[in-house]
Amino acid sequence: MDYRQAPPKDAGPIADLIQQTWGNAVAPAWIAEMLTSTDHVVWTAAMPDGQCVGFCASFMTRDIAGLLRWEIDLLAVHPLARRRGIGRALVAKCVAEGWRRQALVQRALISVDNGPSGRCFAANRFVPGEPCDLW
Numbered sequence: 001m002d003y004r005q006a007p008p009k010d011a012g013p014i015a016d017l018i019q020q021t022w023g024n025a026v027a028p029a030w031i032a033e034m035l036t037s038t039d040h041v042v043w044t045a046a047m048p049d050g051q052c053v054g055f056c057a058s059f060m061t062r063d064i065a066g067l068l069r070w071e072i073d074l075l076a077v078h079p080l081a082r083r084r085g086i087g088r089a090l091v092a093k094c095v096a097e098g099w100r101r102q103a104l105v106q107r108a109l110i111s112v113d114n115g116p117s118g119r120c121f122a123a124n125r126f127v128p129g130e131p132c133d134l135w
Contacts, residue, residue: 002045
């Protein structure tokens with residue numbers, strides 16, 4: 001598996017993966033814009049043939065007291081590539097970037113019903129926080 005930070009040219013494959021994984025259409029131009037921002041870090045996983053089979057997106061925020069907080073925002077692995085440690089490796093790469101940027105806290109918001117994602121984050125030393133309702 002080839003892991004790398006995604007350049008803007010990966011916008012199309014990432015958009016395709018979002019469509020295949022969640023059924024949502026996202027404009028590649030919007031993704032390309034995000035990939036040019038130094039505020040966002042997106043790691044991808046590609047097969048030897050170059051096919052993008054996973055990505056993990058993250059960015060910095062601040063809490064109410066102004067402390068740096070690293071947000072792991074999106075994690076997707078193509079259904080046919082799951083159960084190979086790809087999600088776990090992608091989360092680990094985003095976590096390492098958060099520490100490199102000196103975030104004091106790292107977090108991810110995931111559904112309590114998403115067992116595979118929960119296992120990826122647990123393997124990277126995340127612990128469940130307090131459940132919340134989203135509107």
